[in-house]
Amino acid sequence: MIGLLRSALKGSLLFVLSSSALAEETPSLPSKEAIDVIWLATAAAMVFLMQAGFALLESGSSRAKNCINVAMKNYMDVCLGSLCFWVFGFGLMFGNNPTGFFGTSAFGVSVEGSTWDYSFILFQMMFAATAATIASGAMAERARFGAYLVIACVITGFIYPIFGSWAWGSAYEGSGWLAERGFIDFAGSSVVHSVGGWCALAAIIVLGPRLGRFGPEGEVRDIPGHNLNYVAMGGFILWFGWFGFNGGSTVGANVNIGIINLNTQLAAAAGALGATLLSKLSGKPTVVSTIVNGSLAGLVGITAGCASMDPLFAIFTGFSAGCVYIAFNQFLLALRLDDVVGAVAVHGAAGAWGTLCAGIFFKDDMFNINIIVTQVIGIGSCFIWSFGSGMIFFYAIDKVIKLRSDSLHEQRGLDFTEHAEVSYPEFVRDSYYNKTNLEGMER
Amino acid sequence: MNTTDPNLVTKKKAIYAGLRAHLSKREAIEALVMWEDRYAAKTGFSVRYFVSDLVKKHGAGKIPAKQIHMGIVSALSQGNVKDLEDPTELINSYRKLNDLPENETRYSLPETEALEVLLKKLLLAIKEENKKNDIISYVRSQVKNLEVNKDLKSEFINWLRDHQYKIRVAGKVEVRELQKITTLFYVACCEYLGPTETDAILAQTLHALSNNGGATFTHIFKKLL
Known part of the structure; x- marks a missing residue:
């Protein structure tokens, strides 16, 4: 009996000791704020990776003589864009906004926030850089490097944040006239993508087409990109980054991330399918850029409504956005506008379409005419502001510092004339602008 | 080319004055002959190229190129060159003495x-x-x-x-x-x-x-x- 009691006591003691030891080893659970910060910072990093996707897609779509220039533009616009957004953009977009048209506080130097605030600023900074980088692809192969960087600063520091404040200002300190009307744009089909796309449209109008893109009778000439594998790889990276772009727009850890990213995936897949089918039906071959841009159009399209749509409608939105991309690209070519990567159709037109779909298929209140009217107002105001201000700024930049490269530079290639670099020195043997001829060449 | 063109004479006087400050009379005249042959016909005269040709002729470091360049530029920029010596006669005599054609216009490159x-x-x-x-x-x-x-x-x-x-x-x-x-x-x-x-x-x-x-x-x- 005593033996039994002793062994029971021993066992209880061991249990108590091991329990307390376990209690000491178990770490305390992270707070909700910590989880939010972790998710937002991770999502920001994923959105940052989209810059690599853009760089690959755009440089692959350009000729070998301009591909470094395109990559450098992507690299530098994220650098300058981040700083401009920090100093001016964030305050204009999310600062105290008494008029509903632009913020007046929270400029870079005056931000004193919590840990979440810093993640939020970082996340929004990546969005601003994305809006700017959209224009670089459209303007590739004939825009001066310095002038493009000024454009990137104007977009990230002014054009993007002003429209952003109308639609998203209320997400932080401010408010916005569109947000107050109930405008739906969850992750930025209009706020990010259409703004970038319409700015790109203004830029290509001011710039003019590349030499020989259109023949004397108006015929369209293809100027093939130098590396289609880059284009496909860029598409994959952008697709991956979009899970952070849309998923991160919850701005915190949230159970809805699952449906948001499921819709994102379905729309991207449907977008590629839509673009491919329409291209096939119109008797054209299925080229890499059609498939990749189709999926991107699907992604852009679903960005506005990814949190407020059922998967079936996400598929419809993505599929139709892929078709919108094909149709709008043809429309631009008919106007003799040269968009190297199809950025205006993918981001501008598909973004506008996606924003409309977000209103039409708004969960629990589909086909509500009031919501649709608000969406149309938002899409229209986005176009008027982004395209209008873009035209004014880019025309002024062209007058003051010249936006377009000289014909001589276009002939030599911007890698050579702007950066004194040759992207493939070992392989470019039949081009005059090779590494051997680089030295001593007057630029 | 008309070497008695008043503009050319003015230029010639100014260049001669700029050269004489650093070169001997003979060297200055030789340089002016070269100037007539190579640069007088040009509408936009570049002192830099002329001095660089002089340096090539004399050898690097043999003549004070920088001072000559500045001397010519300052003589050319002076408004009043009436009082400066006109080297036209000296140049013509030099050409005759050395059996050089009156003026040689160089064509194409x-x-x-x-x-x-x-x-x-x-x-x-x-x-x-x-x-x-x-x-x-x-x-x-x-x-x-x-x-x-x-x-x-x-x-x-x-x-x-x-x-x-x-x-x-x-x-x-x-x-x-x-x-x-x-x-x-x-x-x-x-x-x-x-x-x-x-x-x-x-x-x-x-x-x-x-x-x-x-x-x-x-x-x-x-x-x-």
């Missing part, structure tokens, strides 16, 4: 010759005759807008009419001016052939030229393209 060779080859590489004609008509219509030396422009227009015509321009032609002509050709080719074909033809032309006698021009093509 290897760059202009290279330009002709390049353009001829480029046009040869275009197989379709109608496109070739379109390109030439385009260049002809645009050449009047080119900001280049008037003589070069009219010589180039003559060359467009007849490719056997020799482009000869008095004085020094700036390479940038020749570049503008090659660029105009490139733009015309892009317009009628498309950029991809144009780049291919240009690469093919340069390759052919460097393999078939054009190798001597290779370093000049670097400047022109």
Whole structure:
């Protein structure tokens, strides 16, 4: 009996000791704020990776003589864009906004926030850089490097944040006239993508087409990109980054991330399918850029409504956005506008379409005419502001510092004339602008 | 060239004054003879090139190039050159004594010759005759807008009419001016052939030229393209 009691006591003691030891080893659970910060910072990093996707897609779509220039533009616009957004953009977009048209506080130097605030600023900074980088692809192969960087600063520091404040200002300190009307744009089909796309449209109008893109009778000439594998790889990276772009727009850890990213995936897949089918039906071959841009159009399209749509409608939105991309690209070519990567159709037109779909298929209140009217107002105001201000700024930049490269530079290639670099020195043997001829060449 | 042109006399006086401060009388006259031969016909006179030619002639470090350059520039910028010595008589005597022609105008440079060779080859590489004609008509219509030396422009227009015509321009032609002509050709080719074909033809032309006698021009093509 005593033996039994002793062994029971021993066992209880061991249990108590091991329990307390376990209690000491178990770490305390992270707070909700910590989880939010972790998710937002991770999502920001994923959105940052989209810059690599853009760089690959755009440089692959350009000729070998301009591909470094395109990559450098992507690299530098994220650098300058981040700083401009920090100093001016964030305050204009999310600062105290008494008029509903632009913020007046929270400029870079005056931000004193919590840990979440810093993640939020970082996340929004990546969005601003994305809006700017959209224009670089459209303007590739004939825009001066310095002038493009000024454009990137104007977009990230002014054009993007002003429209952003109308639609998203209320997400932080401010408010916005569109947000107050109930405008739906969850992750930025209009706020990010259409703004970038319409700015790109203004830029290509001011710039003019590349030499020989259109023949004397108006015929369209293809100027093939130098590396289609880059284009496909860029598409994959952008697709991956979009899970952070849309998923991160919850701005915190949230159970809805699952449906948001499921819709994102379905729309991207449907977008590629839509673009491919329409291209096939119109008797054209299925080229890499059609498939990749189709999926991107699907992604852009679903960005506005990814949190407020059922998967079936996400598929419809993505599929139709892929078709919108094909149709709008043809429309631009008919106007003799040269968009190297199809950025205006993918981001501008598909973004506008996606924003409309977000209103039409708004969960629990589909086909509500009031919501649709608000969406149309938002899409229209986005176009008027982004395209209008873009035209004014880019025309002024062209007058003051010249936006377009000289014909001589276009002939030599911007890698050579702007950066004194040759992207493939070992392989470019039949081009005059090779590494051997680089030295001593007057630029 | 009329060496008694009042503007030239004024220039000559100023340059002589600038040179005399650092060179002997004979050296200064020799330098002025060179100036007459190479630079007097040029509308835009560059002191830098003239001094650089002097340095080449005398050898690096043998003459105070910087001071000469500054001396000439300051003499040229002086408003009143009436009181300066006119070296015309001295130059003429020097020419007679050394049995030199009265004045020698130097024509064309290897760059202009290279330009002709390049353009001829480029046009040869275009197989379709109608496109070739379109390109030439385009260049002809645009050449009047080119900001280049008037003589070069009219010589180039003559060359467009007849490719056997020799482009000869008095004085020094700036390479940038020749570049503008090659660029105009490139733009015309892009317009009628498309950029991809144009780049291919240009690469093919340069390759052919460097393999078939054009190798001597290779370093000049670097400047022109």
